[in-house]
Amino acid sequence: MAVDALSLAIGQGEIRGLIGPNGSGKTTTVNLLSGLYRADAGEIYLRGERTDRLRPHEIAARGVGRTFQVPKLFANMTVLENVLVPALAALDRGADRPMNEILEGARRLLEFVTLEPLRDALAKELSGGQAMLAQLARAFMMRPLHLLLLDEPFAGVHPTIRSIIIEAVIRMNQEEGVTVLVVSHEMAELRRLCSRVSVMHEGTLIAEGSLDEVANDARVLEAYLGR
Amino acid sequence: MQALLQLEGVHAGYVEGIDILAGIDLRVERGTITGIIGPNGAGKSTLLRTIFGFLHPHRGRVVFDGEEIHGLAPHAVKRRGIGYVTQGANIFPQLTVDENLRLGAWVLRRERGRVAALIDHAYTAFPRLAARRRMRATMLSGGEAKMLSLAKEAMTEPRLLLVDEPSAGLAPRITDQIYARLLETRERGLTILLVDQNIAKAVEVSDYVYLIERGQVHREGPRESFAPHLRDIIRDALLGA
Numbered sequence: 186m187a188v189d190a191l192s193l194a195i196g197q198g199e200i201r202g203l204i205g206p207n208g209s210g211k212t213t214t215v216n217l218l219s220g221l222y223r224a225d226a227g228e229i230y231l232r233g234e235r236t237d238r239l240r241p242h243e244i245a246a247r248g249v250g251r252t253f254q255v256p257k258l259f260a261n262m263t264v265l266e267n268v269l270v271p272a273l274a275a276l277d278r279g280a281d282r283p284m285n286e287i288l289e290g291a292r293r294l295l296e297f298v299t300l301e302p303l304r305d306a307l308a309k310e311l312s313g314g315q316a317m318l319a320q321l322a323r324a325f326m327m328r329p330l331h332l333l334l335l336d337e338p339f340a341g342v343h344p345t346i347r348s349i350i351i352e353a354v355i356r357m358n359q360e361e362g363v364t365v366l367v368v369s370h371e372m373a374e375l376r377r378l379c380s381r382v383s384v385m386h387e388g389t390l391i392a393e394g395s396l397d398e399v400a401n402d403a404r405v406l407e408a409y410l411g412r
Numbered sequence: 413m414q415a416l417l418q419l420e421g422v423h424a425g426y427v428e429g430i431d432i433l434a435g436i437d438l439r440v441e442r443g444t445i446t447g448i449i450g451p452n453g454a455g456k457s458t459l460l461r462t463i464f465g466f467l468h469p470h471r472g473r474v475v476f477d478g479e480e481i482h483g484l485a486p487h488a489v490k491r492r493g494i495g496y497v498t499q500g501a502n503i504f505p506q507l508t509v510d511e512n513l514r515l516g517a518w519v520l521r522r523e524r525g526r527v528a529a530l531i532d533h534a535y536t537a538f539p540r541l542a543a544r545r546r547m548r549a550t551m552l553s554g555g556e557a558k559m560l561s562l563a564k565e566a567m568t569e570p571r572l573l574l575v576d577e578p579s580a581g582l583a584p585r586i587t588d589q590i591y592a593r594l595l596e597t598r599e600r601g602l603t604i605l606l607v608d609q610n611i612a613k614a615v616e617v618s619d620y621v622y623l624i625e626r627g628q629v630h631r632e633g634p635r636e637s638f639a640p641h642l643r644d645i646i647r648d649a650l651l652g653a
Binding site for chain 1: 426427429430432451452453579580581608609610611612613614642643646647649650651652
């Protein structure tokens with residue numbers, strides 16, 4: 186069992202870190218929240234609505250966006266086309282949004298994450314860090330976007346791009362009120378992003394608090410020791 | 413005396429401009445277990461991949477038994493006496509346990525007597541494998557598969573064994589058995605360079621320990637100098653210090 190009786194609550198408008206030793210169930214948690222995996226037991230609520238029986242696209246339509254540790258983009262589509270996908274999916278669901286407004290929104294977001302010069306590049310030509318930024322812009326394109334799930338957004342990413350990611354996420358949080366859950370092993374980056382982290386070990390929550398608090402928690406230290 | 417393996421100022425990475433290893437200096441003395449610990453993404457596995465020739469450093473030297481080996485292909489590194497037990501189970505799932513061990517000894521295949529003796533020896537060291545010698549490897553448990561990886565890599569009698577995360581995903585009882593085998597292997601004179609997420613266990617079995625962070629040696633010393641400070645080390649890592 187990768188996630189076993191996990192209870193986790195994230196407040197609206199919060200940026201929360203999720204840390205824990207390898208294999209503690211962090212990515213599985215993100216996969217459960219985004220509907221990629223289905224929980225065997227337990228319940229998940231988003232803004233009061235139960236989502237654990239919904240399919241991934243239904244959860245996305247309710248405002249849950251995500252990125253993947255190994256970027257998942259449509260490799261043979263351009264950066265712009267990738268970013269347009271959520272808006273086109275929304276049109277398909279019956280949303281009423283003029284195309285020129287969608288294109289302008291995508292252009293602004295690409296500028297926001299510094300990818301505008303690469304808008305016509307194929308996704309498969311991007312570096313790992315650029316692909317991470319494209320995933321981020323694609324998630325930002327979602328309307329509504331209530332919860333953003335970031336799985337290891339800094340792994341193998343150049344320091345300059347790390348800073349762009351941090352600034353973009355903080356701005357989306359402050360300006361649009363997007364709630365963020367970020368899984369990461371990069372403590373220096375987490376410190377810049379969030380004031381509170383949750384710690385998982387063997388599929389369950391073992392501590393919660395500021396990084397300083399959890400770094401002094403005996404259970405957390407034992408978990409990282411490998412015991 | 414010259415160390416069996418020595419790294420001097422090694423820089424390596426997968427993409428231009430991002431060095432996962434950013435100037436590593438490291439020595440592995442003969443007949444010892446040297447442990448590498450460090451947070452995720454510190455470059456531990458990349459270090460082993462670089463030594464084995466999957467990655468070529470763009471700066472620095474890797475010297476094995478007096479010979480520069482950086483720039484050599486993995487098969488050439490292996491011929492010089494380095495074995496590499498990768499993360500997970502590096503075995504042929506559709507072949508039997510016995511066939512896996514024979515393939516491990518492929519380069520010795522003309523020396524039938526020696527191969528037979530090595531296989532006997534593997535079964536003595538891993539009795540669980542002996543009981544499953546005709547079973548397909550895909551039927552093995554995670555712990556047994558890990559034992560087979562170790563036994564298979566030991567077939568060529570390497571002088572240095574690189575071991576990546578031997579305890580990942582295994583139950584504690586199985587982990588203890590794997591570590592017991594590693595210690596026995598050292599008793600037989602083999603040198604081991606070990607990377608492990610299980611910090612407590614890695615420090616317990618290692619003679620000398622390196623803590624690496626962001627591709628550089630952050631701290632090093634004999635086991636005794638590390639063991640009392642493990643919690644402080646983890647705390648510092650969590651604080652991003």
